[in-house]
Amino acid sequence: MTPAARLSAAIELIDTIERDRVPAAKALKEWGTAHRFAGSGDRAAIAGLVWDVLRRYASSAYLMDADTGRARLIGMLRLERDMDTATMAALFDGSRFAPTPLTEAEEAALSHRSLKDAPAAVAGDYPEWLDPHFAKVFGDTRAAETAAMASRAPLDLRVNTLKSNRDKVLKALAHLHAKPTHWSATGLRIELSADARNPGVQAEEDFIKGAIEVQDEGSQLAAQFAAAKPGEQVIDLCAGAGGKTLALAALMQGKGRLIATDRDKRQLAPIHERLSRAGVHNADIRTPKGEADPLSDIRSSADLVVIDAPCSGTGTWRRNPDAKWRMRPGALEIRLRDQAEVLERAVPLVKPGGRIAYITCSVLSDENGEQVRAFVGRHPEFTVVPPEQTASVLWDKAEAFADAALQSAEGWLMTPRRTGTDGFFVSVLRKA
Template identity: 55%
Template sequence: MTPAARISAAIEVLDDIIGRRRPAADALKDWGLSRRFAGSKDRAAIASLVYDALRRKASSGYAMASEEPRALVLGMLAGLRGLAVAEIAELCSGENHAPGRLSDDETALLTAFSAGDAPGWIQADVPEWLWPSFEAAFGQAAIEEGQALAARAPIDLRVNRLKARRREVAAALAHAQPEEGAWSPDALRFQPGHDGRGPSLQTEPGFFAGAFEIQDEGSQLVTLLAGARPGDTVVDLCAGAGGKTLALAALMANRGNLYATDLDGRRLAPLHDRLARSGAAIVDIRIPRSRGHEPLEDVAGKADLVLVDAPCTGSGTWRRNPDAKWRVRPGALAERIKDQAEVLARAARLVRPGGRIAYVTCSMLPEENDEAIRAFLGKTPGFAPIAPIDALTGAESDFSLLARFATEFGLQLSPRRTGTDGFYLACLRRGD
């Protein structure tokens, strides 16, 4: 496919996503299945165009005076990819499956392209109903925080300490130009190319050998700061596919007891193969038999650490899932807040006296972060927050610079602040 034909395809896919409120991945998959002529490079390029358009949906729509898929793609080409009007016009020839020619209005809007005088939520490319939460969290920096969330994300990997060292993995992947992570001692980072794509790390021999896993540096960092130590009894209460479980096993040097569970047992399915590849030998996967079943009853009151990777809106991952921010609704936030209260109450029953809970979200919203902790402390006697600076001081590396990002009860990471996805961490200690 030509570059122009790919743009036409992206407009078509975007129309399906917006018109039917579908996840982008589903729309792209269906498009590819019905267009067998499109090769893997074509599909990847089209996906990149679609996701880029969704990143800047509000600001492009404002600058182009339209939220039609064509306007959003044209605006993205100008605003994110930096194409000149003449370059965009050349791609829109109307010939050989290219988009139709630019109208006079489109040419004028692209020439004057700007959203600088738009309301804050538009400049930040954040849903309007969530804008008060962003302003509450970040104040005058809220627009810049939203814009950072609308940028492309790098690809990060976590070197598996049980099998490799960072310098060894970096040498093996030198052809992909890795950078050492700024925060995590186990992180390597790969920047996306001009088309938004990064290296295919999951086809590398080191991946199959278990030397590394794909994991955002922010996720690595909050797992490290949770404070698991060799010999501890640790619970990963919302383990899902097990990214943090694997990181915990490595931090514990395969010594101690590590339990992984999730209310939705189906989410744990990928963990079995990942464990076999990683060499982690201390993980006990507990699958609930039913919604109300507690598979960790025998661990109640015994855990040194309970990691709560709480269900949330996922606003901190919008760089990687830009379609998700336009699909989330107020009802979903209310439901996640309820889920967070329930999982914190469950964690409180599992942790031992003197032990601690590490509460983690991939959210930028105070309602899911500090406010969730405030609500928990208000109705759960015997627990107290651990000051963020104390959590940082006890870590294996010098993370004192992160103290700048302390909130009332925890730490808020973000693409703008730390170059990571948006993660929140608060640590709570149960009294003796």
């Protein structure tokens, strides 16, 4: 397919997603099935165009003063890919399979309109109902913060120190142009251009042998701030597929007891193979069976309970732009109840002097600081470990991190604009 034909396909898909209210991933899969002639490169390029439009869904329509799939694609090419009008006109030439030529109105919009006076929800590309929530966290900088949450994320990897070290992996992945992450001492980053395909990391020898895992740097830092130590009893209460479980295991150096569980046993399915590949031998996976509590034998004995809490996922919008436009207020209310419930489940597990690490991939204060304050109000035997103490694991970078991230009495908030990571909140609470 020609670049122009890919644009036409993307316009068709954007209109389908809007008209039929279908998830973008489903629409892309169905389009690929119906257009077998499109090669893998074509499908990847078209998917990239569609995801980028969803990233700039509101701002692109505002820029073009129109809300069609075509207008949004044109606006995105300017805002996200910085494409000039002449280059666009060469693609929109009306030839076979190409979009029809740019109209006078479209050229005028590209020449004279901007986001300068756009409302924050438009400039930051998020649902308007969330504006008070973002204003509470970021104030007048919310448009800039959320615009950074709309850009494409890099590909971050975590080096598994049970099997290798960063210097060795850097050499092995030199062909992917991997570089050390800024904050995490075990992280690698592969920058991706707007239309680049994700590299096949899963086919790399280091991945197959368990020396690396895909994990955002912010998620790596969240695990590091929990400060699991060799010899401790650590419980990962919302382990899911095991991303943070693997990071905790590396911090424990294979010593101590690591217990991983999750209320949704389907989420645990990949964890067994991942732990085996990573060379983790001190992990006990507790899969729920019926109504029985998989942790019924544990009472006041855990040194650390890690809660990677169910949340709105606002911090991961760079990787899942479709999610933000499908998010509804009722879903946030459900997540708030889930978070309070899982915090309560952690309380009887923690021994005196033990810790709870409460983590979300959200930037909303309702799910973060407010949730922690409510918990401490219910359980005064727990106090927040001073955030500067949790960040001390970064050693010589702790001071710079404190200048970059948002610090509150309850913990740290990382954002794409401030720390170059996904949005993550981390609070560590110690039991008296």
